[in-house]
Amino acid sequence: GENVEQHPSTLSVQEGDSAVIKCTYSDSASNYFPWYKQELGKRPQLIIDIRSNVGEKKDQRIAVTLNKTAKHFSLHITETQPEDSAVYFCAASSGNTPLVFGKGTRLSVIA
Amino acid sequence: GAVVSQHPSRVICKSGTSVKIECRSLDFQATTMFWYRQFPKQSLMLMATSNEGSKATYEQGVEKDKFLINHASLTLSTLTVTSAHPEDSSFYICSARVWGSETQYFGPGTRLLVL
Numbered sequence: 001g002e003n004v005e006q007h008p009s010t011l012s013v014q015e016g017d018s019a020v021i022k023c024t025y026s027d028s029a030s031n032y033f034p035w036y037k038q039e040l041g042k043r044p045q046l047i048i049d050i051r052s053n054v055g056e057k058k059d060q061r062i063a064v065t066l067n068k069t070a071k072h073f074s075l076h077i078t079e080t081q082p083e084d085s086a087v088y089f090c091a092a093s094s095g096n097t098p099l100v101f102g103k104g105t106r107l108s109v110i111a
Numbered sequence: 112g113a114v115v116s117q118h119p120s121r122v123i124c125k126s127g128t129s130v131k132i133e134c135r136s137l138d139f140q141a142t143t144m145f146w147y148r149q150f151p152k153q154s155l156m157l158m159a160t161s162n163e164g165s166k167a168t169y170e171q172g173v174e175k176d177k178f179l180i181n182h183a184s185l186t187l188s189t190l191t192v193t194s195a196h197p198e199d200s201s202f203y204i205c206s207a208r209v210w211g212s213e214t215q216y217f218g219p220g221t222r223l224l225v226l
Contacts, residue, residue: 032213043204043217044155051213089154098145099206099215103154 002027004092006102013080014110021105023090024072030092033066033073034099038087047088048075080109114138115207117218124195125226131191132221134205140185141207145215146178149202161188195225 003026013019025033031052036044050057050064050073057064061080066073077084087106091099114137124130134144143162147155159180161167167180179191188207192199202222206215 034214036217041202041220041222043219046214046216049214093213095213096143098157098160100157101154 002030002092002094002097002100004090004100004102006090006105008105009103010106010108012108012110015080015082017080019075019077019080019084019107019109021075021088021090021107022072023074023092023102024070025092025100026071027092027094028068028071029094031095032093033064034091035062035064035075036089036091036101038089038104040086044089077107080107082109082111085109113214113216115141115205115216115218117205117221119221120219121222121224123224123226126196127194129191129193130195130223131189132203132205132223134188134190134207134218136186136207136216139207139209141188142185142210143208144182144188145206145208146180146188146190147204147206149204149220151202155204158190192223195223197225199223200225 006023034049037047038044061078063076087104089104090102093099116135118133146158149155158173159167159169161180161182163182169175182188204220205218208215
């Protein structure tokens with residue numbers, strides 16, 4: 001089955017700097033890659049997703065890139081703000097299969 | 112749109128009792144619902160996949176007789192933790208997906224504490 005690795009597990013950045021979180025996946029059949037943000041005690045919120053027919057997608061300060069050949073995808077957050085502090089999870093799935101999540105990255109944005 | 116609710120939000124029960132958690136899609140019909148368990152500072156671990164009108168598919172290591180799942184309608188799935196023990200204490204989160212779409216929408220979670 002699918003296996004998703006996520007790095008780093010923790011990340012601290014100064015406010016205004018960029019943050020990058022990387023994930024790799026094992027199943028070449030995976031074609032859907034969402035990113036979720038989870039604040040303490042809350043539900044995971046979808047922040048951006050990308051499908052395998054696209055190499056990059058951007059939504060304001062958030063962007064995701066996908067390299068299907070290397071089986072890795074990354075989340076980029078620019079101009080970070082304290083409210084970006086949370087745990088971020090990457091995930092992968094193919095067709096109707098369930099999402100398989102990475103272990104998460106705890107992002108701290110220091111004001 | 113795409114709102115998923117869960118009830119209760121938190122529950123405390125005695126060891127040996129059963130607890131039922133409801134997951135509802137409020138504004139869409141969910142052909143598939145998923146149940147996850149999340150321990151503190153850990154990732155979401157899939158427990159089972161629930162398709163409306165059919166038996167749930169459980170992940171390896173998840174006891175189907177302990178975690179009973181029922182998906183009786185396109186908007187409701189329930190998870191019953193039977194004979195709960197302290198080690199079952201966790202954050203249980205459901206998610207729902209529309210047929211033909213990959214996007215999963217998560218409920219707010221249920222925090223279970225078994226004393």
